[in-house]
Amino acid sequence: MTVHGFELLRDQTVAEINSQARIYRHVKTGARLLSLENDDENKVFAIAFATPPSDDTGVAHIMEHSVLGGSRKYPLKDPFKELLKGSLQTFLNAFTAPDKTMYPVASQNLHDFYNLVGVYLDAVFQPLLAPETFQQQGWHYEIDSMNGPLSYKGVVFNEMKGQYSSPDTLIAKYAVESLFPDTIYRHDSGGDPRAIPGLTYEQFRDFHRRYYHPANAYICFYGDDHSDERLRILDDYLSNFDPLPPAPPIPLQPRLNEPRSLTYDYDAGQDTASARKAYLAVNWLLHDITDVETSLALEILAHSLVGTPASPLRKALIDSGLGEDLIRGGFDDGRRQAVFSTGLKGITVADADKVERLILDTLARLTGAGIDRNMILASLNTIEFRLREQNSGGYPRGLMQIMAAVQVWMYGGDPLSAIAFESPLNSIKKAFSANPRYFESLMQAYLLANMHRTRVLLKPDADVRRRMDAEEQQRLSAARVAMSNAEVKSVIENVQRLHQVQNTPDSPEALAAIPSLTLADLDKQIKRIPLHVDTAGGVTTLYHDLFTNGILYLDVGFNLRSLPQQYLPYAGLFGKLWLGMGTKTMDFVRLSQAIGQKTGGIGPVTYAGTHRDGTTNTSWLFLRGKSTTVQAQALLDILLDVLLGTHLDNRERLRQIVLAEKAGLEAALLPRGHGMIYSRLRSRFSEADWLNEQISGISYLFFVRRLAERIEHDWPSVLADLQAVQQVLVNRDAMIANVTIDQTGYAEIAPRLSAFISAIPARGPASAVWQPELARIWEGLTIPTQVNYVGKAARLYDLGYRLHGSAAVIVNYLHTNWMWERVRVQGGAYGGFCVFDDLSGVLGYLSYRDPNLVRTLQTYDEAPGYLRTIDLTQQDLTRAIIGAIGRMDAYELPDARGYTSMLRYLTGTTDEIRQRLRDEILSTGVGDFRAFADVLDGVARHGIVAILGSEQAIAAANKELGNKLYVTKAL
Numbered sequence: 012m013t014v015h016g017f018e019l020l021r022d023q024t025v026a027e028i029n030s031q032a033r034i035y036r037h038v039k040t041g042a043r044l045l046s047l048e049n050d051d052e053n054k055v056f057a058i059a060f061a062t063p064p065s066d067d068t069g070v071a072h073i074m075e076h077s078v079l080g081g082s083r084k085y086p087l088k089d090p091f092k093e094l095l096k097g098s099l100q101t102f103l104n105a106f107t108a109p110d111k112t113m114y115p116v117a118s119q120n121l122h123d124f125y126n127l128v129g130v131y132l133d134a135v136f137q138p139l140l141a142p143e144t145f146q147q148q149g150w151h152y153e154i155d156s157m158n159g160p161l162s163y164k165g166v167v168f169n170e171m172k173g174q175y176s177s178p179d180t181l182i183a184k185y186a187v188e189s190l191f192p193d194t195i196y197r198h199d200s201g202g203d204p205r206a207i208p209g210l211t212y213e214q215f216r217d218f219h220r221r222y223y224h225p226a227n228a229y230i231c232f233y234g235d236d237h238s239d240e241r242l243r244i245l246d247d248y249l250s251n252f253d254p255l256p257p258a259p260p261i262p263l264q265p266r267l268n269e270p271r272s273l274t275y276d277y278d279a280g281q282d283t284a285s286a287r288k289a290y291l292a293v294n295w296l297l298h299d300i301t302d303v304e305t306s307l308a309l310e311i312l313a314h315s316l317v318g319t320p321a322s323p324l325r326k327a328l329i330d331s332g333l334g335e336d337l338i339r340g341g342f343d344d345g346r347r348q349a350v351f352s353t354g355l356k357g358i359t360v361a362d363a364d365k366v367e368r369l370i371l372d373t374l375a376r377l378t379g380a381g382i383d384r385n386m387i388l389a390s391l392n393t394i395e396f397r398l399r400e401q402n403s404g405g406y407p408r409g410l411m412q413i414m415a416a417v418q419v420w421m422y423g424g425d426p427l428s429a430i431a432f433e434s435p436l437n438s439i440k441k442a443f444s445a446n447p448r449y450f451e452s453l454m455q456a457y458l459l460a461n462m463h464r465t466r467v468l469l470k471p472d473a474d475v476r477r478r479m480d481a482e483e484q485q486r487l488s489a490a491r492v493a494m495s496n497a498e499v500k501s502v503i504e505n506v507q508r509l510h511q512v513q514n515t516p517d518s519p520e521a522l523a524a525i526p527s528l529t530l531a532d533l534d535k536q537i538k539r540i541p542l543h544v545d546t547a548g549g550v551t552t553l554y555h556d557l558f559t560n561g562i563l564y565l566d567v568g569f570n571l572r573s574l575p576q577q578y579l580p581y582a583g584l585f586g587k588l589w590l591g592m593g594t595k596t597m598d599f600v601r602l603s604q605a606i607g608q609k610t611g612g613i614g615p616v617t618y619a620g621t622h623r624d625g626t627t628n629t630s631w632l633f634l635r636g637k638s639t640t641v642q643a644q645a646l647l648d649i650l651l652d653v654l655l656g657t658h659l660d661n662r663e664r665l666r667q668i669v670l671a672e673k674a675g676l677e678a679a680l681l682p683r684g685h686g687m688i689y690s691r692l693r694s695r696f697s698e699a700d701w702l703n704e705q706i707s708g709i710s711y712l713f714f715v716r717r718l719a720e721r722i723e724h725d726w727p728s729v730l731a732d733l734q735a736v737q738q739v740l741v742n743r744d745a746m747i748a749n750v751t752i753d754q755t756g757y758a759e760i761a762p763r764l765s766a767f768i769s770a771i772p773a774r775g776p777a778s779a780v781w782q783p784e785l786a787r788i789w790e791g792l793t794i795p796t797q798v799n800y801v802g803k804a805a806r807l808y809d810l811g812y813r814l815h816g817s818a819a820v821i822v823n824y825l826h827t828n829w830m831w832e833r834v835r836v837q838g839g840a841y842g843g844f845c846v847f848d849d850l851s852g853v854l855g856y857l858s859y860r861d862p863n864l865v866r867t868l869q870t871y872d873e874a875p876g877y878l879r880t881i882d883l884t885q886q887d888l889t890r891a892i893i894g895a896i897g898r899m900d901a902y903e904l905p906d907a908r909g910y911t912s913m914l915r916y917l918t919g920t921t922d923e924i925r926q927r928l929r930d931e932i933l934s935t936g937v938g939d940f941r942a943f944a945d946v947l948d949g950v951a952r953h954g955i956v957a958i959l960g961s962e963q964a965i966a967a968a969n970k971e972l973g974n975k976l977y978v979t980k981a982l
Contacts, residue, residue: 013038015242016250025431028401028412032427033238037245040225040252045416045426046241047233047409053101053902054234055409056128057115058135059417061258062107062222063195068210069202070218072107073149073167077215078114078138078223079105080148082130085524086139087517089831090130093525096827097890099123099533101902102407109187109200109346110261111421113414117407119902121236125244126526132248135223143512145215147836150208151509152490152502161491161502163208163483164862170841171202172797173860177681178277179356182290182338182469186352189273189465190296194264196346204797205482226255229417233409260423261347264296270464278479279471280795280962280982288471291366292338292354296463300344301424304435307394309349309457311439312450313342314390315382317353320591321389321603323382324353327373329667333366334358336674347422351458357674363468371459378455383600387450389607391440396611398432400562400637402904476795476961513837522886530889530933533896537925540912547761548768552748553916555909559752562611563760564637564906566749566913567650571619571630571702573745573777574736580714581736582632583706584672586615588657588733589634591668595656599664602653609645611637619702621850623919625808628699631747631917632740637906640752643760647767654741654771659733666722669715676712680959680982684800685844685857688957691790692804695955697851701783709792709981743773747917751909789956791965791976798840798860799960801867803950808852810949816931817939819895821878822847822854824887824940827894829877833870834858840867845874849928850918854950864958864968872951878944883937895932 012018017035025032028049035044062071079091087093094103102117114135116127150165174180188197232241279288298305316324317337325337335357343350355366403411412430420426428435443449494502545552571582590606590613593599606613619630634653638646659665680687687709694704704710721729748764750757808814825845834843842859856871881887903911915921956972958965959981969976 014239016246017044017242023427025427027398027431027433030233034426035242037225037249040249040254041257042225042228042230042245042249043420044242044245045229045231045413045420046238047231047412048238049233049235051234051409052119053117053407053409054119054121054124054236055102055115055117055232055407055413056124056131057113057231057410057413057417058131059111059113059229059421060135060222060227061110061421062112062200062218063110063258063261064198064200065195066209067199067203067206068214069149069167069171069199069207070210070215071112072171072201073145073207073210073215074218074223075105075107075112076148076167077140077144078134078219080144081139081141082133083137083139084133085130085521087521087525088512089836090134090525092827092831093522093890094127094130095894096823097527097893098127099528099893099897099900100127102410103127107200109196111417113417115410115413117410120528120532122532123528124236125240126528128244129526132245136225136248136252138219140216140219142212143509145212146505146509147513149210149215151505153506154499154502155506156503157496157499161487163487164839165207166835166839166841167202168204168207169798169839169860169862171207172204173681173841174201175204176278176796176798177678178279178290178469179339179678181275181277182292182356182467183340183352185273185275185467185469186292186294186340186465187346187350189271189467190294190350190463191264191346194262194347196264208486222258224255225249225252226257229420231413231417233413263299264348266296267463269462270466272466272468274468274470276470276472276475278475278795279473286359287335287357289358289360289363290338290354290356290469291334291358291363292340292352292467293367293370294350294352294465294467295458295461297349297351297457299422300347300349301419301422303419303424303428304438306344306349307432307435308439308450308453309351310342310344311387311390311394312453313351314394315386315450316377317341318390318393319603319607321386321600323377323386324370324373326600327369328353328355328366329671331365331369333362333369336671344418357670360468360470367466374454374458378451378459381448381451383604384447385601385604385608387443389604391443392609393607393612395436398436400560400611402906407902408904476797479797510837513832519884527886527890528893530892533893533933534900535929535933537922537929538900539922540908542912542916544916547748547765548743548771549773550743550746550748550768552750552764553913554757555751555912556754556757557751557905557908559756559905561640561756562637562752563640563643563646563756564635564751564909565646565764566633566635566910568631568633568747568749569740569742570745570747571617571632573739573742573779575739575779576781578732578736578739579702579705579781580711581732582617583711584669584715585736585740586617586632586634587668587672588659588665589653590615592661592664593658594652595658596652602649605649609638609642610649611639613646613649617706618914618917619699619706620914620918621697621699623850623924628697628702629917630699630702635910640756640759644763647763651767651770657737659737660730662722662726665729666719669719669722673712673715673719676715677982680794681796684959685802685842685859688792688800688802688959689804689846689855689857691792691957692802692855692955693848693851693853695785695787696804696806696809696853698781698783700851700853701785702781712981738774739777741771742775742777743768743771744776746771749909749913751905787955788977789972789975790958791969791978792957792959792981793962793965793978794959794982796961798862799858799864799958799964801858801861801864802855802957803868803871803954804853804855805950805954806852807847807854807946807949810946810953812852812946814849814852815939816928817935818847818849818943819899819928819932820891820935821940821943823894823898824891825874825878829874830856834861834867838863838867838870864960864964865971868956871954875944875947875951878940878947881940883940888935888937892932892935896929899929899932
């Protein structure tokens with residue numbers, strides 16, 4: 012029996028995710044469908060294709076960008092952008108993995124959800140794939156005159172230049188390549204910038220014909236919509252195709268007979284005086300991931316070994332003093348066979364052998380003597396809690412389940428085995444109970460006795476950037492010399508044609524084809540979060556009555572306003588010290604184990620924001636913990652222990668934490684470059700943002716570097732600072748508590764929480780006086796990179812602007828139109844953003860992995876003219892309003908809802924204010940756009956600039972800008 016062209020292969024309840032799972036096969040084409048029905052209103056659809064790369068040209072990645080660039084039913088230049096502008100989507104993106112490409116969407120609104128599904132189905136199966144799309148998203152030659160220089164341009168090309176500028180990315184890439192020398196995984200599915208220009212348009216088109224077919228598709232639905240409609244929608248698309256054979260299975264990597272060692276260089280910048288800039292990774296090829304029980308067991312083992320500061324392999328590496336921090340690694344099941352990697356960053360090349368030997372010796376010692384049972388129990392509890400909580404953070408829960416299922420399904424495994432975790436988890440528990448050396452036996456079999464092992468050393472080299480630039484110029488010069496005058500003229504004409512396509516707006520008919528909601532579909536009322544303001548132990552306690560499936564979410568905050576200014580940077584570090592230094596009753600190993608065994612985790616968070624009154628700020632350091640209600644007392648006991656009994660006088664442990672913090676901040680400069688410069692810019696305008704920069708931005712990085720030196724050379728003063736901060740911060744009179752749980756759970760925990768709070772010493776209210784430096788300077792921050800991050804910002808309230816909800820609509824429109832078209836599409840940057848914080852009033856323009864500098868700044872300054880001249884249709888306006896409402900109503904899980912409500916309380920953002928802003932968003936008109944252009948004129952005239960880029964690029968830009976930039980070395 013078939014329903015809408017599908018035959019049902021399996022029908023099973025998956026209690027772990029409260030879903031009815033049905034697996035179907037489309038009879039005509041062979042397409043596979045996993046349908047998960049449950050009561051989750053945040054509905055998710057995803058379609059994935061096996062897309063194995065055969066080279067490093069990044070064809071799978073370029074295709075991912077390009078199929079969303081217009082289709083037969085939706086012949087726009089960029090339907091993806093139109094959906095971003097005018098949908099209530101809670102997720103809208105695409106992923107290129109090492110061997111697959113996935114296109115997921117999500118929405119809480121059923122009509123909106125099916126609109127998104129329809130656009131995505133047409134995009135992947137019927138894309139236009141115009142030559143201009145390939146050139147824009149992938150690569151093309153750029154030249155503006157017969158005698159002008161030739162260059163490469165393309166969104167993916169520049170995205171991957173940014174990726175290849177990061178040593179953390181490179182060490183991971185080389186580790187994988189070393190383990191898979193004979194399979195597709197030796198290739199970079201994202202694309203190597205040196206190889207991307209080798210991809211032809213014909214190869215690009217052929218890749219789609221070969222892999223983007225229903226026979227090669229894995230389709231998933233999740234949520235509270237009905238399966239019958241899912242099948243009908245899919246059959247409408249799939250029935251247009253004839254059957255084809257699917258992509259062949261990915262072969263297993265043949266086993267190496269002996270370990271291998273490889274060495275690579277990376278761009279460490281001109282200053283290589285510090286010899287501690289090398290990376291060393293030791294890597295193992297493990298098992299076929301369709302064996303989900305082994306995957307879960309090895310994940311638990313890896314967590315025991317390196318997952319926490321107390322983990323014995325991690326601790327041995329850090330205690331050795333050979334490096335600054337662990338490399339990113341651990342257990343990775345993102346390919347046909349899983350891998351395990353570990354090692355150190357910030358080592359000397361001469362110590363590489365010592366690091367490798369230490370890893371192998373530690374594994375041998377642990378296999379013989381055994382891993383501390385408390386460590387294994389902590390890892391078991393941590394991963395079990397994670398599985399049961401299903402906390403997907405900012406991602407929809409359904410997407411996490413779909414990604415897990417497809418990961419196994421695509422290799423011929425059972426997709427439900429990846430989400431029905433009870434059976435493998437119970438099997439592992441039984442095996443461990445019967446054999447206390449169960450995990451040691453795994454370590455012996457999969458690590459120590461496994462000769463499929465590699466060592467990868469990444470060495471700093473000040474000449475790498477020069478060589479790479481020279482090689483690129485050589486390739487360009489060779490291409491230019493090989494061109495006849497007619498061919499050069501053809502390239503120029505092609506660039507002009509591409510620019511013309513980029514500058515030509517979509518027709519009204521094409522835009523009208525994109526399905527959209529109407530304003531009548533939008534809820535006129537804000538979404539409210541339950542908030543009860545209570546008092547426990549004399550401290551303000553916020554309580555949110557939300558269903559959490561028996562989990563307590565508790566935030567304990569301490570007011571940073573009590574800290575004298577000279578101690579403020581410590582606030583970015585102190586939460587980590589509370590959890591990482593150990594206490595009077597437990598050393599940091601036992602503390603880490605206790606947190607893992609008895610709670611769902613504890614983590615530090617800082618927050619600083621401008622109050623709605625515009626004259627004050629609210630700034631806090633939180634410890635955010637979670638546990639089952641049964642574990643609640645243990646959570647409170649641990650929190651009390653770390654707050655009152657932290658050992659601050661362990662110099663060596665502090666050095667380890669500070670060096671790891673330094674390494675993490677430096678590693679974040681490239682992937683989070685736009686966020687770093689936005690923080691830097693905002694710090695020039697408000698006290699709260701100045702504080703954020705002190706405790707989490709580039710200023711904090713500079714502080715951490717100085718602190719590392721002081722620990723070595725001036726330990727008494729460092730210890731005195733830490734003790735002073737501890738004395739001031741832990742104060743019941745400068746404290747708040749935030750609880751998210753249902754009413755029954757709160758009634759149970761409230762007396763315990765009150766007792767916990769009463770045990771915190773009351774030192775009296777305190778309010779330090781700060782004198783922030785808000786110098787409005789232009790900055791150039793140099794790092795070794797092939798791309799740039801360019802920002803410009805101003806505080807609109809200083810320019811006379813008064814907040815109106817229409818700003819959310821206009822900023823959204825600028826982001827998805829002007830910035831997208833000019834910075835990404837035409838400029839070739841991976842991202843262009845317009846962002847506005849309505850608390851501080853700071854509006855910023857930002858670019859991400861940008862090949863340009865001055866040109867991008869010019870684009871920012873032209874934004875007011877764009878707002879004045881756009882022909883804004885009612886449809887454009889409606890979509891912009893819908894997009895703004897979608898962001899206002901972003902989907903949040905219970906812990907995030909409780910935290911959001913607390914921040915609104917602290918900043919004075921009442922429901923009345925939120926409703927007023929929503930009303931103003933819904934009533935936004937064309938006149939608001941024109942008026943906002945006048946405000947943006949002030950940003951163009953008075954805004955300040957911050958740039959993160961290479962020394963050479965910033966020097967050239969500074970010359971063009973009249974030496975306005977104050978240049979500082981960031982890395």
